[in-house]
Amino acid sequence: MLRKFMPDLRVKTVYDIDLQSLYDRGFRGIITDLDNTLVGAKEPHATPELIEWLAKAKRIGFQTVIVSNNVRERVHLFTEPLSIPFVYSARKPKVMPFRKALALMKLEPQETVVIGDQLMTDVLGGNRAGLFTILVQPISIRDEGFGTRVNRRMEKAIVGRLRKKGDW
Numbered sequence: 577m578l579r580k581f582m583p584d585l586r587v588k589t590v591y592d593i594d595l596q597s598l599y600d601r602g603f604r605g606i607i608t609d610l611d612n613t614l615v616g617a618k619e620p621h622a623t624p625e626l627i628e629w630l631a632k633a634k635r636i637g638f639q640t641v642i643v644s645n646n647v648r649e650r651v652h653l654f655t656e657p658l659s660i661p662f663v664y665s666a667r668k669p670k671v672m673p674f675r676k677a678l679a680l681m682k683l684e685p686q687e688t689v690v691i692g693d694q695l696m697t698d699v700l701g702g703n704r705a706g707l708f709t710i711l712v713q714p715i716s717i718r719d720e721g722f723g724t725r726v727n728r729r730m731e732k733a734i735v736g737r738l739r740k741k742g743d744w
């Protein structure tokens with residue numbers, strides 16, 4: 577049961593992901609969370625560094641879809657200048673939004689990675705959907721809402737148990 581919460585890869589930020597080596601391993605799609613993965617939860621727009629990272633992913637040959645549990649207004653405002661497809665109000669860890677993103681890219685789960693900052697939504701959902709899961713450290717946990725704070729507590733307990741088993 578705990579295995580479903582294990583990311584395949586753990587990094588500090590998206591910029592620490594070796595995109596080229598993922599491509600060389602056969603991955604072609606990136607499904608990424610938005611809040612606290614790409615920018616802070618209260619940051620309306622992408623930073624220049626992130627815009628460059630997205631462009632780099634595209635140059636290497638990746639398609640990218642943003643899958644967020646946040647509302648349409650937030651996700652739309654963020655993605656519009658970037659022209660990136662998105663799924664909003666996704667209700668991760670449900671599998672459906674990941675399937676939707678795969679359909680948008682016309683890719684199979686085994687060709688796709690998911691990037692996110694939460695075990696309870698991004699990693700659990702990504703593992704359920706059969707994707708390669710990458711956990712990043714949250715950019716800022718200061719402004720997180722009630723639901724996310726509850727998730728963080730569960731996350732801590734799960735990581736504690738995984739550490740005990742020597743899996744983390």
Ligand SMILES: [Mg+2]
Binds near residue numbers: 611
């Ligand atoms: Mg997040």
